[in-house]
Amino acid sequence: MKKLAFLVATSALLVACGDKDEANNVPDNAPVEQNQKQSTSNTTTTTVDAAFNFTHFDLDIEYVDNKSYEVSYENEANGAEVKIEDEVNNSVVQGNEATNTLIPIFESFTFDANTDPDTVIDEVLQKFGQPNNFISVEIDIQFADGTKKEYRRTQ
Structure with a gap:
């Protein structure tokens, strides 16, 4: 009986704590990836005046001394997960605080899926205020x- 009470209490604690990356302050007009079990024609919800044009954004910039700057943004039907991990400045920002930082940057992007890759990389580096002295940069966008x-891009 004590084991059952412990399991129930532990489960309740885990549910109450939630995931630190979870954000609930994503703009209402931000695109959301829908459940993939739906038909392929309905995999995403898009509005004409969307805040920006993607549901997932991952950025990984590698610098010397094994330092990196990483951004992870996923806005799915069951919620958003957002995180900024900056090893150069030794900081981690996640959840709503990360969203507050990222949304203005995302809204300022001018590229789309048809934009030249070098243009996308240059714009992302510039908008995030990252120097060009990186070893490599990887950006994955849905x-x-x-x-x-x-x-x-590697240098």
């Missing part, structure tokens, strides 16, 4: 229409 793009 656009609102379901198109997935990978952008890579």
